Amino acid sequence: xxxxxxxxxxxxxxxxxxxxxxxxxxxxxxxxxxxxxxxxxxxxxxxxxxxxxxxxxxxxxxxxxxxxxxxxxxxxxxxxxxxxxxxxxxxxxxxxxxxxxxxxxxxxxxxxxxxxxxxxxxxxxxxxxxxxxxxxxxxxxxxxxxxxxxxxxxxxxxxxxxxxxxxxxxxxxxxxxxxxxxxxxxxxxxxxxxxxxxxxxxxxxxxxxxxxxxxxxxxxxxxxxxxxxxxxxxxxxxxxxxxxxxxxxxxxxxxxxxxxxxxxxxxxxxxxxxxxxxxxxxxxxxxxxxxxxxxxxxxxxxxxxxxxxxxxxxxx
Amino acid sequence: xxxxxxxxxxxxxxxxxxxxxxxxxxxxxxxxxxxxxxxxxxxxxxxxxxxxxxxxxxxxxxxxxxxxxxxxxxxxxxxxxxxxxxxxxxxxxxxxxxxxxxxxxxxxxxxxxxxxxxxxxxxxxxxxxxxxxxxxxxxxxxxxxxxxxxxxxxxxxxxxxxxxxxxxxxxxxxxxxxxxxxxxxxxxxxxxxxxxxxxxxxxxxxxxxxxxxxxxxxxxxxxxxxxxxxxxxxxxxxxxxxxxxxxxxxxxxxxxxxxxxxxxxxxxxxxxxxxxxxxxxxxxxxxxxxxxxxxxxxxxxxxxx
Numbered sequence: 001x002x003x004x005x006x007x008x009x010x011x012x013x014x015x016x017x018x019x020x021x022x023x024x025x026x027x028x029x030x031x032x033x034x035x036x037x038x039x040x041x042x043x044x045x046x047x048x049x050x051x052x053x054x055x056x057x058x059x060x061x062x063x064x065x066x067x068x069x070x071x072x073x074x075x076x077x078x079x080x081x082x083x084x085x086x087x088x089x090x091x092x093x094x095x096x097x098x099x100x101x102x103x104x105x106x107x108x109x110x111x112x113x114x115x116x117x118x119x120x121x122x123x124x125x126x127x128x129x130x131x132x133x134x135x136x137x138x139x140x141x142x143x144x145x146x147x148x149x150x151x152x153x154x155x156x157x158x159x160x161x162x163x164x165x166x167x168x169x170x171x172x173x174x175x176x177x178x179x180x181x182x183x184x185x186x187x188x189x190x191x192x193x194x195x196x197x198x199x200x201x202x203x204x205x206x207x208x209x210x211x212x213x214x215x216x217x218x219x220x221x222x223x224x225x226x227x228x229x230x231x232x233x234x235x236x237x238x239x240x241x242x243x244x245x246x247x248x249x250x251x252x253x254x255x256x257x258x259x260x261x262x263x264x265x266x267x268x269x270x271x272x273x274x275x276x277x278x279x280x281x282x283x284x285x286x287x288x289x290x291x292x293x294x295x296x297x298x299x300x301x302x303x304x305x306x307x308x309x310x311x312x313x314x315x316x
Numbered sequence: 317x318x319x320x321x322x323x324x325x326x327x328x329x330x331x332x333x334x335x336x337x338x339x340x341x342x343x344x345x346x347x348x349x350x351x352x353x354x355x356x357x358x359x360x361x362x363x364x365x366x367x368x369x370x371x372x373x374x375x376x377x378x379x380x381x382x383x384x385x386x387x388x389x390x391x392x393x394x395x396x397x398x399x400x401x402x403x404x405x406x407x408x409x410x411x412x413x414x415x416x417x418x419x420x421x422x423x424x425x426x427x428x429x430x431x432x433x434x435x436x437x438x439x440x441x442x443x444x445x446x447x448x449x450x451x452x453x454x455x456x457x458x459x460x461x462x463x464x465x466x467x468x469x470x471x472x473x474x475x476x477x478x479x480x481x482x483x484x485x486x487x488x489x490x491x492x493x494x495x496x497x498x499x500x501x502x503x504x505x506x507x508x509x510x511x512x513x514x515x516x517x518x519x520x521x522x523x524x525x526x527x528x529x530x531x532x533x534x535x536x537x538x539x540x541x542x543x544x545x546x547x548x549x550x551x552x553x554x555x556x557x558x559x560x561x562x563x564x565x566x567x568x569x570x571x572x573x574x575x576x577x578x579x580x581x582x583x584x585x586x587x588x589x590x591x592x593x594x595x596x597x598x599x600x601x602x603x604x605x606x607x608x609x610x611x612x613x614x615x616x617x618x619x620x621x
Contacts, residue, residue: 123601134594288423294416
């Protein structure tokens, strides 16, 4: 497949190459902070990419996506608490449980439309949030500190910062590749068709509910994986991971980066976390700048960052 | 039994506060088709305004009375500056932009009013208790909250159903182009409705303030509850919001009051307390999920939607 060196491809390449080379800089400069920030960006990009599948391509505005971050994180935390640290056990359980939760939520929520869908996904996420609060044995409201990070039996070791970073990077790239294949496939065409005109897709003979539900479950499973990584990165998981404002943050990343574009969530996660880092070093009240910025993006920045690049591409 | 009556009264009181918040939310959604997450911020700002004005004037009544027009004004400013251009956008854009407004208001409140939070002391006239029946005293202030809430609900009903303004509001809701063509100034009507919603939210905030404390983020949890209320009630329906607010208020308080005791029968008290806290908070969302599964458009779907 020949890839044309359009700006979209060029920017994507530069950003991914930048991510790939970051540990080299970090080791040379002795800057370990930038590496942990980079890891966090990669993990949030993975979570945002999973949301992008249903939000950007499928038009399902899930306002409870952070719930899967919590499910994945709590599986790791609780299993580690009971002495099960093998990643080969923890990770599949976390992913399967996230998928199961997504199946349950999706099967009920996808019956509704519009604002009702936004609100019912929010309601389910709140339920899971309060399950986290109610887990008294595992820290309740205060959260749970990980006894040990997930263990792959030597390599890759999550205690080694560059190795952990590259694991996240590879998983993100793999997820993006999966998304690309998925969206381009017949399955992806049905999802996108159902976004623009569900009754018509139905009339042609596609049982769109099944397709949409499958996409919802895949998104939940991938986000559960992001939750696993996030808990390992922070050595900690708490109900705050699942707070509804966290779901809002994920939506912000997807929309800011560019809905329905492959690299959009990566740009979004990068921008949000970089802005948070730089503005919060400037002032404690950084959100007073970030909030109005968000309003401006919504009002004037149609298509987000990826849309901006695409417009630039067309003008040339 | 006495405990039960007391909890029912508490539930009614929370239900009325929720209704004040939900009424504005559901009106704004029903008429302008706008999802306004920042409604909780108006609730918070109402409480802050009242706290500051109470301190300045030395009287809670005066402070509360002045806070309402202040909130109305704030609502109008927010509508004109930020929200007006969002009416034609899809819900996702609205969610996002008003999410940004929440961030702004939270930080602005911290910056202006301080991180510590504020309290509003009750005036002496409201500090006492009323003996409802032998052995059951109930705080006067909570009675006042119930009375004011009911009065507001009634006057809102009167405003929407019996007055000319209400007629215009309903006309704008059912067909905005037609109402505009008949000479109604739709833009001004929208601003008015939004300001009204803001004032109602502020009223709920300032009435809750003496019971809890005024702090940043106080509007967020109750905002989610208010959304649950309007979704259960049927978005756009004030009557639905009223019924749902009571359902949610009662379920919440009764769950909170009795679940720990019920659970203690099965597991040890400390675990029971923690589990009950989570479980009673979940009850409301379970109710909402059930309602939506059975009736995807809420209990009282607004016509034409």
